[in-house]
Amino acid sequence: MAAAPTAGGGVSAAGGGPVTRPLVVAVDGPAGAGKSAVSRRVAEALGVPFVDSGMFYRAVAWLALEEGVASDDVERLVELVPRLRVEAERVFSQDRDLTADIHRPEINDNLSAISQVAAVRDAINQRQRRLADQGVVMAGRDIGTVVFPETPNKFFLTASLGERVRRRLAQKLRRGEQADAGEMEREIAGRDVADSTRLVAPLRPAPDAVLIDTDGVDVDQVVRRILEQVKR
Numbered sequence: 041m042a043a044a045p046t047a048g049g050g051v052s053a054a055g056g057g058p059v060t061r062p063l064v065v066a067v068d069g070p071a072g073a074g075k076s077a078v079s080r081r082v083a084e085a086l087g088v089p090f091v092d093s094g095m096f097y098r099a100v101a102w103l104a105l106e107e108g109v110a111s112d113d114v115e116r117l118v119e120l121v122p123r124l125r126v127e128a129e130r131v132f133s134q135d136r137d138l139t140a141d142i143h144r145p146e147i148n149d150n151l152s153a154i155s156q157v158a159a160v161r162d163a164i165n166q167r168q169r170r171l172a173d174q175g176v177v178m179a180g181r182d183i184g185t186v187v188f189p190e191t192p193n194k195f196f197l198t199a200s201l202g203e204r205v206r207r208r209l210a211q212k213l214r215r216g217e218q219a220d221a222g223e224m225e226r227e228i229a230g231r232d233v234a235d236s237t238r239l240v241a242p243l244r245p246a247p248d249a250v251l252i253d254t255d256g257v258d259v260d261q262v263v264r265r266i267l268e269q270v271k272r
Contacts, residue, residue, distance in 0.1 A: 045063040045088055045175045062175040063175040063176075063272060064175065065266070066178060066187070066191055066194045066246075067183065067195050068185070068194070068245065068249070070181075071232070071235075072199065072207045073204060073254060074259065075092075075180070076179050079178070089174070090179070091168065091171055091176055093178055096124060097154065097160075099124050099133065101142070101147040104116075114157055114160070117160050121163040121164055122163075152231070161186075165186060169187060181241070181243045182242075184245070184246035193270050194246045195250045195266055196251050198253050198255075199253065205221060209221060212224075
């Protein structure tokens, strides 16, 4: 079996050569900044899996809604996390595919509350770290600051609110969903405030992250810039 891509040498192991670490690329940013589209392409180029960390939070929110678990029932929320499995951009609860369900609009209020529960975030972070054993490109909001703060490959994507609304509307139309521009703008602006002001793992770039403004820049250009700066 082919060896996993690695990133640089670490401290030498006793009696052996340098310790190698799996290649981990962290891509953070607000909703609609292009994280998933860019990260997917970067992962393909590097030959490692792509993981959207938001799938975990959405899956917990959906299961909680489906099973009547309150957003402040921390113990039961945490118990939902081990049931989740992510494979090739699909998320499962045991053997049930939840991928379509996690994008339903009715989970949005639940999602905002659950994403602020520290114990839930800790449980999800542990699952995400295990996914990096063979290398990974992971997109999210706290990947470079909390999940993989040690990786040298941290990128933070930004874009104007108007551009992010346009992208999200196009995304919904591709899925055959209806969306109102004004409502979408209010939703994204509200999410920005919630993400950046929450007490647990607020949205912010890591001090050593490369900042990339994606306004007016196509996906190919952003992918090339990241690949040029990835430290293998």
